[in-house]
Amino acid sequence: MSATLRFDNIGKVFPGVRALDGVSFEVDAGQVHGLMGENGAGKSTLLKILGGEYQPDSGRILMDGKEVRFPSAAASIAAGVAVIHQELQYVPDLTVTENLLLGRLPSAFGWVNKRGAKRFVQERLAQMGVDLDPNARLGRLSIAQRQMVEICKALLRNARVIALDEPTSSLSHRETEVLFKLVRELQADGRALIYISHRMDEIYELCTACTIFRDGRKVTSHPSLAEVKRDTIVKEMVGREITDIYGYRPRRQGEVRLAVEAVEGHGLAAPASFSVRAGEILGFFGLVGAGRSELMRLVYGAEKRRGGQLTLDGAPTDVKSPTHAIRQGIVLCPEDRKEEGIVAMASVAENINISCRRHELRAGLFLNRKKEAETADRFIKLLKIKTPSRRQKIRLLSGGNQQKAILSRWLAEPDLKVVILDEPTRGIDVGAKHEIYNVIYELAERGCAVVMVSSELPEVLGVSDRIVVMREGRISGELARGEASEPALLELALPQGGRAAREAA
Ligand SMILES: Nc1ncnc2c1ncn2[C@@H]1O[C@H](COP(=O)(O)OP(=O)(O)O)[C@@H](O)[C@H]1O
Ligand SMILES: [Mg+2]
Known part of the structure; x- marks a missing residue:
């Protein structure tokens, strides 16, 4: 039986960069094929070629053994391919329904039958477990919601080959679950799927096979992922051994730099207090939506505080705006x-x-x-x-x-005094994560107070000196490095009595 999709010796050069260099591999029907590699390895470029956005300089794409050519995105779609790109392109003024039916009209419904279209879309969204108003304009949706719309679109088109480029990097836990369920259904339905992610857990959970890229070349393909160790994959991606990606370095801490007392405001369910010392790395753990980013935005003056007091190096201060914060040596690197x-x-x-x-x-x-x-x-x-x-x-x-x-x-x-990093390694590969942690340690060694918001348990545990946990808009606990563990953090982070959530996590 011939593979559903085969890349044969694909090459692509951009000015100054060889993005792809003779890449070949196959994806079978009913397979979720993971594509892994460091940032810049050429993964997105390959999917853009598959989606008809870029033309390869060399090589061929075959579907069911026959060569196919995609001179345009429309040609790729017509051949039954759906690529959900990393950087979503969207027209902010279109409604969800209009966007979903884009490219299908008028054959399926005709512009006239807007009501039928809307009903159809509503049913599909409900079926997928996505709670979205079909009339909502795309510009008003979150990244996650827009992503869901894109995936719905691929489903509506009945694509045989579906490729997802880092789809979960901006999804919450629950949204990720919805997505995974969909991917599994598509797989069971015999579609061929390509899945790009930096998250090793996801690759092992979803994918049957995987291919690894480094610097535009294929390092290897693993037809059966179950037999491959994680360390092997990391090594293949990075080209060197990284034994301890966190490389934690203990250091001396100074006086309290920033003290936050009883701050209240948008996104918080109760007044929040915490403090961080010079030279300390304070982790903030919680599920997506627990209020961590909101609290940081309040501290930074990006959002109006309703109450509370900030103290910087022992002196009261009112951080009125981000500009005011920066002037005092407080910076926040946002999540988005x-x-x-x-x-x-x-x-x-x-x-x-x-x-x-x-x-x-x-x-x-x-x-x-x-x-x-x-x-x-x-x-x-x-x-x-x-x-x-x-x-x-x-x-x-x-x-x-x-x-x-x-x-x-x-x-x-x-001259930084306080650095707040919101999900600093989101979307960043293992090798670079390692470098970012080193920069974080250096900041702390220079006497900065570092606050690191992260949803990645191993990262929070690996890098922080102390960890504050938030749950449903309030601070639910605090643990020192020595007493923190995955179960202890989850216990504090998960909704109380939320058994289902506990299992999901
Ligand atoms: N349109 C472009 N023009 C110039 N260089 C590009 C373009 N698109 C991608 N590249 C370069 O090609 C390389 C591969 O990029 P990409 O495929 O996006 O990597 P990945 O998705 O694996 O992180 C990178 O060095 C990137 O900077
Ligand atoms: Mg990419």
């Missing part, structure tokens, strides 16, 4: 780095320097191009940002490398 932070048309160097620039311009200093170039090069090297040069437009970098560039922006800030 891309949405909030990227200047797409600017270069990597400009994106890294943006926040230093703000400082210096305010202080009436001239731009120091040489210094900026040095800072950019330092972080490109430190975090292994994959780019032909610091002058490359940031939007041409792979998703994870954009994340790294934006994270550098905060880490490059001078």
Whole structure:
């Protein structure tokens, strides 16, 4: 039997980068094929070729043994392929229904039969367990909801080959469960699926086979994932052995730098208090939606506080706005780095320097191009940002490398006292995570108070000196590094009496 989908010797070069170099592998019907590799390894490029967005420079794609050509996205869709891209493109003004039926109209329903279309969409969404108003405009939806709409679209088209590029990086636990259920149904239905993720747990949970990329080349394909150890995969991706990705370094702590007392406001169910010392890394664990990001935004002045008191280095302070916070040496690197932070048309160097620039311009200093170039090069090297040069437009970098560039922006800030990092390693590969943890330790060693919000249990446990846990808008407990364990943190994080949730976690 011939494979449903086969990549044969695919190559693709961009100016200054060989994104893919002779890649071949096959995906069978009824298979969920994991695609793994560090940021910039070429995974998204391959899916863009499959989706008809890019043309390969060499090689062929075969479906059921026959060569297919996708000169456009429409051609790929017509051949029964659905690619759900990492960076979702969407028209903010379209409604959910209009978007879902895009490209199907008028054959299936005709514009006239909008009511029929809406009913159809409503039924499908309900079936998928997705709670969405078919009339909602896409611009008003969360990233997760937009992602669900894209997946619905693939289902509606009855695609035979479905490829998902890091679909869970912005999904909550529950949304991820919904997605997994869907993927399994599609698999049972005999579709061929490609699944890209940096999360090893997900790969092992969902995928039967997997292929590993490094620097645009295929390292290997594992036809049966069950027999492969995680360490082997990490080594194949990174090209070296990483025994302890956290590499925790204990250090001396100083006085309390930031004390937050009884802060109240949007997203919190009760007044919240915590403090963090100079040189300390304070982890904030909780399920998505527990109120951690909201609390940090209140501390940072990005959201209005209704009450409470902040103390910085022993003196009361009112952080009125993010600008005010930055001026006092408090920075917050937000969770949605891309949405909030990227200047797409600017270069990597400009994106890294943006926040230093703000400082210096305010202080009436001239731009120091040489210094900026040095800072950019330092972080490109430190975090292994994959780019032909610091002058490359940031939007041409792979998703994870954009994340790294934006994270550098905060880490490059001078005279930091308090650094709040919200999900600092989301969407970032193992090798780069390791580098980011090192930057975090360095910040703390320099005397910064670091707050790290993370939903990844092993990361919180691996990096923090102390861990605060939030549940349903309130702080539910605190554990020192020595007393923290996975069960102890989950106990504090899961809704009380929520047995189902406990099992799901
Ligand atoms: N349109 C483009 N122009 C220039 N370089 C690109 C473009 N798209 C991707 N690249 C480069 O190709 C390489 C592979 O990127 P990508 O396929 O996005 O990696 P991955 O998805 O594995 O993280 C990266 O070095 C990236 O910067
Ligand atoms: Mg990618």
